[in-house]
Amino acid sequence: MMFRFQEEVEWEHRSKAAGRMHACGHDAHTAMLLGAARILHDHRHELQGTVVLLFQPGEEVGSGAKKMVEAGAVDNVEAIFGFHVTVMLPTGVVGSRAGPLLAGCGFFEAVITGKGGHAAIPHSSVDPVLAASSVVLALQSLVSREADPLEAQVVTVTRFRGGGAFNVIPDSATIGGTFRCFSNEGFMRLKRRIEEVIVAQSAVHRCGAVVDFHAGGRPLLPPTINSAALHAHFQAVAAETVGAGAVRAAMAPCMGSEDFAAFSEAVPSSHFYFVGIRNETAGSVHDAHSPHFRVDEGALPYGAAMHASLAMTYLQRKQREAPHDEL
Structure with a gap:
């Protein structure tokens, strides 16, 4: 979402429109998902099912996910993952929790x-x-x-x-x-x-x-509540992807909200997590919605790899667990 305040950081991706900025990291989310798409495409012959990539609009106003659900974007989807960047975690670190995560x-x-x-x-x-x-x-x-x-x-x-x-x-x-x-x-x-x-x-x-x-x-947004089974999957995949020491598997719940919860209502097997972008050297230390907010681009590969790995390994696990006819 573009906010009506002056961007107070000088960098290559500064908005060309005065008083407008991307102050929450959704441009980074898009880049990460595009990166995941590239990884999945490169490994498409290894996929054991279908992966749907959701480029969600309107998160800040709380309506994008609901409109996508109504348009049928998650029809026949059995599990769903989402993420958001945060300066609460350093670059290279990911985190979440089972149960209620966001209010x-x-x-x-x-x-x-x-x-x-x-x-x-x-x-x-x-x-x-x-x-x-x-x-x-x-x-x-x-x-x-x-x-x-x-x-x-x-x-x-x-x-x-x-x-x-x-x-x-x-x-x-x-x-x-x-x-x-x-x-x-x-x-x-x-x-x-x-x-x-x-x-x-x-x-x-x-x-x-x-x-x-x-x-x-603005619609009412329900709580974002993570599936315990998918959280266990997230922990295992994250440990393999970023290293066990870079996984925060028991983050405290946050009173912020996220319209990913609309996806969760449509797909009960759901999980939301955070990708760290805190990097003092890159100047990525300010919270979202600050005029000083900026994304550490070094975090982009971590988000892309996490999303691709979560999808691929989930499908592999489901394939292993599926009953097979005996010869």
């Missing part, structure tokens, strides 16, 4: 409506700013008082807009934010409770409220 993610926007009027006579108005302020505070109790302390969850309000003049109570106020959770059950409960709290707390202050969970066209 489910939702966004919400609520319009809280009252009755505007002059700030000097507040009793003649119904103040939506006060109602919205109460809503923001009440939403914090969903994690602190309703969630199991052992289950990580996040509810964060990031937007608060109401009125424009210092002496006028507006007719409405708008708040918005995000919520995250590692289980589908917890994620849907959070969604339900966010709406209930916003509507009920607004009513306490005599205001109405409408909640939108698809503001800006």
Whole structure:
């Protein structure tokens, strides 16, 4: 995705459009998958099945994978792997975990409506700013008082807009934010409770409220949960490809989200992992979405080799496990 901020690194691949940059590494993902395609093509006579390569668009807005699923891209696919580059791991290192890896993610926007009027006579108005302020505070109790302390969850309000003049109570106020959770059950409960709290707390202050969970066209993304069997496969392949010492097989889960989860819903046997790009010498030390973000191109062969090896060895294993007629 191209972001509207100025790229603050000087390098060969800097955007030619001012204020635009590729700040997350999806160009590297494409290059890695093209590299995997080359490897698979060179070894096509050794393949014992079909490999589908998915060049996923729109990851940042959370809609690309879903559209590909709807278009039939993963029909008849029985296992699927995906990756993302990260500066959390050095170049040459890969990592993942079994079970929940990335959180489910939702966004919400609520319009809280009252009755505007002059700030000097507040009793003649119904103040939506006060109602919205109460809503923001009440939403914090969903994690602190309703969630199991052992289950990580996040509810964060990031937007608060109401009125424009210092002496006028507006007719409405708008708040918005995000919520995250590692289980589908917890994620849907959070969604339900966010709406209930916003509507009920607004009513306490005599205001109405409408909640939108698809503001800006963003879909709800379920958690990214790795198959235990495919994670074992990933560990074995990674040890052979990059060396056992360069495999982080028990990474901590991350509250970030990934619409690879849409593929996982369609193909339950799924696995997502990270490819390290941290390299101080190359200047690859800044997190994604930073104007200083850059990819260490030395990481490209590792991603290409991992994806090609995961596919080839998976097909070989399935072929060995397939029942054969006795002569």
